[in-house]
Amino acid sequence: MTSPCEELLPATRRALTHRIALAQTEGRAPSLVGAVAREGRMVWTGSRGGVDGRAPDAETQYRVGSITKVFTAVLVLRLRDEGLLDLGDPLEKHLPGTGAGEATIAQLLSHTAGLGAESPAPWWERTPGTVRPGLADVLGERPVVHPAGRRHHYSNTGYTLLGSLVEAVRGTSWEEALRCEILTPLSMERTGPQPVAPYARGWAVHPWADVVLPEPMEDLGLMAPAGQLWSTAADLCRFAMFLGGGDERVLSAASVAELRTPAVPPEGDDVDGGYGLGMQLTRREGRSLAGHTGSLPGFVASLWVSVADGVAAVALANATSGPHISAVAADLIGIVAEAEPRIPEPWRPLPEVDQELLSLTGPWYWGTSAVGLKLVADRGLELYPLRGGGRGSRFTALPDGTWVGLDGYYAGETLRVVRRPDGAVSHLDLASFVFTREPYEPGGAVPGGVDEDGWRGLPE
Template sequence: MLQTTEFALLRRVATEQAESRAPSLVAAVVRGGDLVWTGARGKVDGAGPTADTQYRIGSITKTFVAVLVLRLRDEGKLDLNDPLDKHVPGTSFGNVTIAQLLAHTAGLTSESPGAWWERSEGADWETLASSLAQDALRHRSGARFHYTNVGYGVLGELVARLRGVSWLDALRAEVLEPLDMARTTPHPRAPAALGWAVHPFADVLLNEPTPDAGAMAPAGQLWSTVTDLARWVRFIGGDTGDVLHPDTVAEMRVPAHVDDNDVWTNGYGLGFEALRIGGRRLSGHSGSMPGFLASVLIDARTGTGALALANSTSGVGIVTLSADLINLVEEHEPELPAEWEPMAEADPELLGLTGLWHWGPTPYTLRLLPAGWLLLAPVNGRGRQARFLPVTRDTWIGQDGYYAGETLTLCRDTEGNPSHFDLATFVFTREPYGTAEAIPGGVDPQGWRTRQD
């Protein structure tokens, strides 16, 4: 990073630590697959925290559990539409689906009944399940977003049932070891920060407890470091190693529901938060436990991400800080666009399909992309557009927006020449309402008129 960029980043961290009165605060920026900057303020055991100092990461733990569940899905061991009862029978909410639990749309109660679980020694699964025997659902399943720590305790049990080992053992073997994240652990290992509450009206501290959360641990147990979480930021952005296919992680980033329905700024996918901040669409997760705050975010489009860790119960704008670090990097050192180069090869028949096509009277352009992909978009830029992945000689599958998963089919005449496209029953012809026999409802035999009578 340029010195001016590094100073701007450090100043942002220093301002947050001072104004929020955080005992310590450490942050980092990831770019292009590398940890490119770290900064810290405050003290841990009398010295500045480092990239190897552990902090409790709270609900960022949920992202690891979600990855374990999606691995099971990709292996065919479950379907996201499966009811919970299929894999974890006997609960009072067995009709909710795995996808709903991942996306916090199951309607399940937010916290486990009884004592405040984040400050209490946790019990086992049987105790948690029995405490939820009545009134576990607060909303109709699928009706709305309702954040539920309990739901991820349930998902941890799901992983354990299907793997035959604890969710932590599965996490170590399937995620942490392959990604070389040895400093991500269920309990602190030195050097580690103590968790503090800061008095609201005096500059004094109160040590917070860090008990084992038992069956609720999948909701927020883990501790980690800047170095390990930088690898996790890259993972969320699509640098997944062999742990998950990048397409699965991209699926996890897509909002399944939003928390504010007007002009949404906060959404949730399959284990990842989706945020709109400063004109950017960011993916990741925040975390809080008594004594600690954490955030990991990445702009998957640019590959620039950031993380921040603090040992304070509240008061630190940890998510805003991470987002601001991303924006500072993009403003001070915007990446140059990749050089344009011609395609290595292009199918002449596909080239012949490019250009103007019409859905009724509306003109679209069809562009040929590398590897035989197609891009269909309205000429005026307003309306539905999508990329299409080739499947056979005459079929492509939509990858974006409204047409995601829909089939674009090239229809041919009796002589085998291209006639029109059929896209989920919408017909595209070379001329407006051309190829009359292909137009549903037919075409007025009088053709285009100059008058309305």
């Protein structure tokens, strides 16, 4: 194993190189670039194929398609965190007259607004944005194809609306908001709506012959917030690390975690899939990944981050189809995480202890179910089942002396210590559940009371 600050081991680097070489050869891509970031920085990059007669590198631009949607979602969450909108607001409140205004902002972010997947013909990815000069041209005569909130239906037009929402609330263009609020703070100098050399040209590869055809590179106009961006492996590694842990200059860790939290179940038979707020979610080889894939004519792209492993990966290719780019990026993460697993932080005792809180730790009982209560840093608590399965959560302390659940069944619920008139602890109250020191404690505040004859045997 290696510590987070060290370079990858030679065997790991070779395995990564082999994976992208296989993907480029089998996928018949003119070029393919991969990169891995770990613990805040890019630790490996490799490429196969050529761009304008030379090998591409981590600074070569590729079109990233729908990875653009994650950037748009970050801009929307920034507006929410500034108090300029609420995710439960209907779109109509901030962007009236679209014909889709009853859908909420959260539904648009999670593709549950019921909007159609694409704009009306001609195919928007291969035609200039001037064909669709207004939102009415993007949405068409039938913008809504499902009742809002009923199902997940991926919608490019929904992210066009979110981009227009950003412009309406921020009072500037989507491109300017993107540059000032995300790209500049994260030092993503090689990311933007238009290509800047060196960049890869997009190609279609003939399915039955080893020949190629150039794809058009259109400016998508109003559809830009759904898929316009060009970026590099190096810049996307920076973005991926941000998506794993947040950056107060852009979005807090808590808000970024909100993007990664499942908002809707997976579609169809994709039991390992799902969607958060602007982020695709998947599981591969037992590992939870968050990020996004992208495609436009001539390009495929993928970005995944494993928060648990502290590893992110990017894969970019300039072919309309061929490489299974999502699997490539996921495999790059798996290679590093399995060959060089994350070394846990050293255990350290708390710098100080509150004796009153310490007295709350140990076993408690909800009815006859035993749970443990543990004191952690910053006056936090952890509740977990002591036998078999059961409900558990982490809690953070609030100024009023209560705790609120951070995850699991009790996420958002309040934990209180209830005391007797003499100040001694009576029980814990958690979302109306009573936890006592003994199972069905005599004289305890157990709802429904406790039989006064107490525990007994049963004669045969």
